Amino acid sequence: MLFILCAVFLPNLHHAFARLENENLTQKLNQLLMEEPDLKGAIAGVSIRSAIKGEFLYDHLGDIRLRPASNMKLLTAAAALSVLGQDYRFITEVLTDGLVKKKTLEGNLYLKGKGDPTLLIADFENMALEIKKLGIKKINGNLIGDDKWYDDVRYSTDLSWSDEQAYYGAQVSALTASPTTDFDSGSVLVEIDPGTGKGDRADVKVTPDTDFVKIINRTETVPEDGKKEIVIERQHAKNTIIIKGTIPLKSKIEKEWIGVWEPTRYAMALFKQALTDHGIQITGKTKTGTTPDEAISLHTRQSIPLSELLVPFMKLSNNGHAETLVKEMGKVVKGEGSWEKGLAVLETELAKFGVDTDTLLLRDGSGISQANLIPANQISQLLFAVQNQTWFPTLLKSLPYAGEQDKMLGGTLRNRLKEPIFKGKVKAKTGTITSVSSLSGYVQTKSGQTLIFSIMLNNLLDDSFGKRIENKIITILVNQ
Structure with a gap:
């Protein structure tokens, strides 16, 4: 019961x-x-x-x-x-339409992006090292960035113009680069440290270390009890970054991630820099273009999995x-x-x-x-x-x-x-x-x-x- x-x-x-x-x-x-x-x-x-x-x-x-x-x-x-x-992994390829003769690549070198947002300066250096291992010391041709995997529309439809310079509003390209392992693709990290004495310009560091962006430093170091007022602006359609304002002595480093203008050219600047650092001479220009179907693959880089x-x-x-x-x-x-x-x-x-x-x-x-x-x-x-x-x-x-x-x-x-x-x-x-x-x-x-x-x-x-x-x-x- x-x-x-x-x-x-x-x-x-x-x-x-x-x-x-x-x-x-x-x-x-x-x-x-x-x-x-x-x-x-x-x-x-x-x-x-x-x-x-x-x-x-x-x-x-x-x-x-x-x-x-x-x-x-x-x-x-x-x-x-x-x-x-x-x-799933994103692929980046290094290809050529030429042949190697006496340590010289007679032809163009292509960097073909397929959307990888995780490329760091170390990855471009590794690509350059792989080219060097092939015995190539000179490229008698152009360095060409291929971002045709995606269309050429860089911003989503409703992105506000005021977000253009921000890392969260960075341009989207099939060939791009990131400054750190946070993988904020299409941006650089700007760090501002107070100068050594009152009245000095602040010390500015850019990661990755590249001349793709130009820094105009209009800052001033002020006494410890002074006011921190730092403004960072990237000029429209340019990669000129203007930093102005005041930063007190002994204050914490100010950090800001800034979106670059045209991430494909940004990636190519890092790749060219890496090739040069590894002693590889390039006689031609650095530009964007399309990889020919008959191009030969020299190196393939895979991203981390999704x-x-x-x-x-x-x-x-x-x-x-x-x-x-x-x-x-x-x-x-x-x-x-x-x-x-x-x-x-x-x-x-x-x-x-x-x-x-x-x-x-x-x-x-x-x-x-x-x-x-x-x-x-x-x-x-x-x-x-x-x-x-x-x-x-x-x-x-x-x-x-x-x-x-x-x-x-x-x-x-x-x-x-x-x-x-x-x-x-x-x-x-x-x-x-x-x-x-x-x-x-x-x-x-x-x-x-x-x-x-x-x-x-x-x-x-x-x-x-x-x-x-x-x-x-x-x-x-x-x-x-």
Whole structure:
């Protein structure tokens, strides 16, 4: 009799408790969204699902299209893993249309890029070394950069002119270079250190060390109690970087990543420099062009696999990686490395995960556009569906982890949700553009549930408002 009673009543009790928990969650979130003063005049789209069954636990304007900011990268990353595969690598080739005679290459040397955003100065040096190993000491021809793997459109449709010099707005090319292992392709790192004495110019260092960019130093070192006011500007359509302002003695180094004008020529400048440093003379010009079909391959360089690239891409929210992946998907699937073809492939892949693509407006792969529009419910649907994919652990690992100080773990969440209750519990993609803040991912609750959430806050008067509100929502979820 006792067994029969338990069988009858316990499932009902379980459902009753679950219903009470959901009602409690709904009440707390509704109260927060209704009473939060910084949401007055703004729009909040919030979607919360069970990670196991995918059913909605909370939905506030979840079907309203909102600007996702860098939450757009969740869509791009999932589609890239689906289309390209987590073992996919980008290729860069060194080829020639000539022959080697008495240590002289009689012909042109081609550097053919196929989208690799991870090329460092060390890689160009290694390419030069491989040429030297072939016994070549002189190139009696031109040095030609081939970036025809993608189209020649360098900026996504809605990129603001004010973002042109920023690393997050750097031009996209099939042949490019990065200054550090963060792989901010198409940019240089500028470091500004105070001079040795009052009135001195600041010391300026550029990585990689190249004369492709010209530095105009108009800085002044001021006393320790002086004001730090450094302004860095790259002139439009040029690679002249003007640095002006004041920097106090003994102050920390000021760092800024600056996007270059024409990344193909930037990569070629580094390659030429490497060849020269290895004692290889070039008689011709350095220019761009197309590699002939009959050209012979001298060296091939492979990038790290996509599974590894996804870490700096997602953790650090790298816009250049997102746009490169969009173009690469277009090239691989439709034979054209363009935003138009890549975004078409992206939409096709999203539909496979149950995302209603008729509700989306997609303009780029990074989310920098103010015209991208996605409902929160569609992001949470994607995050639910991808859990069944073999590459899901790779995607999950690439998300920023709340409270982890290592930037390749915590990423853009390393300085948020730092209390012990959040550590290891929140893995999510952040997003910020003017008036927009977003956060979507996975959270483990106090009761042991895993929830999927998407929070998109639009029309904010201050971006910091959004982060504070998102943190409050996550706190409610963790404590469930």
